[in-house]
Amino acid sequence: MSLAFDLALCALILGAAGLAVAGRNLFGSVVFYIVYGVLIALAWVSLGAADVALAEAAIGAGVTGVLLIGAWQGMKDAGGLEAEITKSLPVRVLAGLGAAALGALIGFAVLSLPGHDGLTGPVAENQPALDLGNPVTAVLLSFRAYDTLLETLVLTAALAAVWSLTPARFWGGIPGPKHTTRPDGVMASFGRLLPPLGVLVAVYLVWAGADQPGGAFQAGTVLAAVWILIVLAGLRDEPRLSSLILRLIVIAGPLVFLGAGLAGALAGLALGYPEGHARTLILIIEYALTLSIAATLALLIAGPARRAP
Amino acid sequence: MNAMEWFIAGLLALGVFFYVAGTVGLLRFPDTHSRLHALTKADNLGLGFIAIAAGLHWGDGWIAGKLALVWLLTLFAAGMAAQLVARAALKAEGGE
Numbered sequence: 001m002s003l004a005f006d007l008a009l010c011a012l013i014l015g016a017a018g019l020a021v022a023g024r025n026l027f028g029s030v031v032f033y034i035v036y037g038v039l040i041a042l043a044w045v046s047l048g049a050a051d052v053a054l055a056e057a058a059i060g061a062g063v064t065g066v067l068l069i070g071a072w073q074g075m076k077d078a079g080g081l082e083a084e085i086t087k088s089l090p091v092r093v094l095a096g097l098g099a100a101a102l103g104a105l106i107g108f109a110v111l112s113l114p115g116h117d118g119l120t121g122p123v124a125e126n127q128p129a130l131d132l133g134n135p136v137t138a139v140l141l142s143f144r145a146y147d148t149l150l151e152t153l154v155l156t157a158a159l160a161a162v163w164s165l166t167p168a169r170f171w172g173g174i175p176g177p178k179h180t181t182r183p184d185g186v187m188a189s190f191g192r193l194l195p196p197l198g199v200l201v202a203v204y205l206v207w208a209g210a211d212q213p214g215g216a217f218q219a220g221t222v223l224a225a226v227w228i229l230i231v232l233a234g235l236r237d238e239p240r241l242s243s244l245i246l247r248l249i250v251i252a253g254p255l256v257f258l259g260a261g262l263a264g265a266l267a268g269l270a271l272g273y274p275e276g277h278a279r280t281l282i283l284i285i286e287y288a289l290t291l292s293i294a295a296t297l298a299l300l301i302a303g304p305a306r307r308a309p
Numbered sequence: 310m311n312a313m314e315w316f317i318a319g320l321l322a323l324g325v326f327f328y329v330a331g332t333v334g335l336l337r338f339p340d341t342h343s344r345l346h347a348l349t350k351a352d353n354l355g356l357g358f359i360a361i362a363a364g365l366h367w368g369d370g371w372i373a374g375k376l377a378l379v380w381l382l383t384l385f386a387a388g389m390a391a392q393l394v395a396r397a398a399l400k401a402e403g404g405e
Contacts, residue, residue, distance in 0.1 A: 186392040193385065 006046055013039045026081065030068045037061025050213035051136040054205075058221035063297050066228075070301065131279040133211025140215070141282045145271045149261065152254045152289060155296045159250065163241060166304040172242025173305035181234040191233020198226035206290045210279070216253070216286045220293025227298040238302050240309045246295065253292030257285050313365070320362035327355030341398040349391040353384055 016039055020032035037060040044053035075081050087095075123135050123143065132138045140148045166173070181187040202222040209215035230236050239246050260281050264272040273281050310318070334347020360380045364373030 186389050190385070190389045197382075 002046075009039065009043055009046065013043060026075075027072055030065070030072055033068065034061050034065035037065065051134070051215065051218075054213060054218040055221075058218055058225075059297075062225065063221060063301065066301055070303065129275075129278065130273075130282065132282065134209060134213065134215075136213070137209055137215055137282070137286070141285060142273065142278065145257075145261070149254070149257050149271070152257060152292065155293065155300075156251060156254055159296050159300055162300055162304055164304075166241075170305040170308055172240060173309040174240055174307040175238050175299065175302035175305050176231070177306065178237060179232055179234040187233045188235065191229055191235050195226045195230055198222055198229070202226070202290070202294075206286055209286060210283060216289035216293055219290045221297060223290065223294030224297035224301070227294065228301060231302070241299075241305050242309055246299075249291055249295045250299070251292065253285070253289035256288040260285055317362045317365050320358050320365070324355040324358030324362065327351045327358065331355065342395055345391045345395055349387045353380075353387055356380055356383060 013036065016032050016036040020029050020036055023029040023032060037056060041053045041057035041061060044050075044056055072081075119139075120135075123139060126143070127135055127138045130138050130142050132142075181191075202219040205214040205222060206216060206219035207214075209219070231238055260273070261271040264270055264274075267274060328351070331347050331351030334351060335344050338344045338347055357380055360376040364376045367373070
């Protein structure tokens with residue numbers, strides 16, 4: 001029964017991926033990309049990787065989907081969609097060959113991984129030193145903290161890139177259009193009903209993340225969704241991008257992370273934690289990262305400033 | 310299969326029936342508003358039956374409670390999305 005489910009899921013994933021790539025209609029491709037993200041999240045659940053499933057559903061399908069729809073709308077407004085020219089045959093063949101070569105490389109890399117247990121053993125051996133129950137958090141914030149630090153910096157750099165598109169006269173202004181909804185309408189009511197629940201879920205995710213599935217990225221995405229919902233419902237406007245508090249929140253996570261890494265370097269091992277304090281430090285980093293990731297994702301979706309401060 | 314398992318299977322079949330009905334409606338109904346009607350009403354009823362079946366299958370109060378919460382939130386989200394899509398469709402048709 002489970003095998004039947006997995007096979008059906010694989011077929012659906014391949015189908016959604018094929019339709020996303022081969023679709024003639026750009027909006028249809030975006031929709032199938034989002035469907036693909038949701039199906040991939042189900043596949044991770046089926047593999048027992050709840051952490052990855054949460055991240056994939058929240059970021060892969062959710063945030064990326066919204067960004068892609070925003071990009072599509074922007075292209076439509078700019079008249080860029082009318083010219084959906086089919087590229088010439090050599091270009092398409094070259095693109096196909098490139099994609100096939102990349103796919104083959106990834107397949108080769110996966111197949112050449114030693115054993116099928118991967119790093120489960122070494123992680124389980126060293127995990128007690130950190131006093132964390134969740135092996136994923138142990139890998140992300142200690143054994144491979146370097147990767148996670150760079151990931152958070154990538155998010156910040158992406159936000160800087162988006163902000164750099166601001167026209168000079170709007171610099172430091174308010175992103176996005178002003179949303180107005182009828183005060184007693186469905187959207188406004190929903191915007192008041194859901195945020196408390198969303199905040200509760202986010203706090204739970206980051207709090208549980210130390211010992212169970214969850215963590216900064218998942219909680220941050222939920223908080224970002226709450227932020228976006230409140231703005232869409234017209235209950236609060238986006239903040240001024242020149243706001244010092246806002247900018248401090250955006251860099252708080254990477255800053256705390258870098259600070260911990262630097263302190264470790266002075267004590268002998270970069271990004272290493274002093275014995276007995278690993279759990280405390282990791283939790284502080286996770287909480288700071290949650291706020292920064294939430295603000296960065298919400299601001300990425302809001303885009304560059306479009307109104308004067 | 311004992312009586313309980315038959316009952317759960319029946320609930321699942323009922324849920325799937327409503328999903329199929331909703332999908333047929335989505336594909337066959339003539340305009341946006343009717344399609345929304347099929348999608349948000351029939352599908353959510355189907356989800357409700359499947360949630361009840363899953364809750365009975367695990368026979369655990371906590372799991373059943375969480376499933377009920379999931380269903381409730383889906384109802385809220387589907388209802389809101391349907392309202393927004395319907396309003397956007399009305400505007401596109403030149404109404405309002």
